[in-house]
Amino acid sequence: MKTNYLFPVIFRKIGWIMFIPFFVLGIAYLCNCDLTFPSSKVFSLIPFGIMNNDDWGDELIVLGLTVSLIFIAFSRERDEDECIAEIRMHSLVWAIIVNYALLIVATFLIYDIAYLYFIDINIFTVLFLFIIKYNIALYKFRRINND
Template sequence: MKTYLFPSVYQKLGFTLFILALLLFTGVLLFDWELSFLTVKVWALWDIEFLADSQYFTFIENNIIDEIILLLFILGLLFSGFSKQKIEDEYIAKTRLSSLLSAVLINYVLLILGSFFLYGLAFYYFALFALLGVLLIYNLKFHLNIYVQQKALQHEE
């Protein structure tokens, strides 16, 4: 079975993109960065604005910082999680698979809990996290497992 993974150099690129996304996200959320030069005309397949009619297949004005941040988060997490390790063998493949399984399970358990215990804007923020939940938890699990395996080697020989 052929499994597609990015070349190993993409791992560092992934971490860099993720940190960049985190910095931009923090800036926009906590420090209200305006970045008005990023307000441009974009083509919308479907747009529903608050207290307005839906629009389809049309051009609208939009600040694309949120799209850029989401793109950076997704690419960063994909590259850092799905790049080849120095030696990519069957044990690493098994570690990937078990990390991915845990990530899917944890993410959806959190989503069920969130849907019952979070309401209004709190659920909206949580849903934003859930967009990246699987990738985030997978990356954490996978890199933690690799770290633990490497630590275990230090006690050998």
């Protein structure tokens, strides 16, 4: 089956290489470790001023995590076929449903700054859940078919 929306196989390895340092930086940033990033005046829509001085730390971490997780999640398998495409689709639907169920539950149970931290993490949970579910389902599929 032709899947034009998937990256080449090598992008999964690139994604993992990118993911590890950005994940560590993200955890350090959430824990309020003293990280120094370049800063400059940036255009801002929401805060009170049009141009604000901001360090680029959170933007670089979000960009790195997003790109690396997309590379991991949406790279072709060496043996990509209809069965793997079906596993991929079911895993993605499952991840979206679970992600939004978590968001709904958290909206009613988590408040104040903890909720903002949860939302910061929730940006990535769809991709995390998809990668975990897809790899487990793919492992089970391959184990059954190799027997």
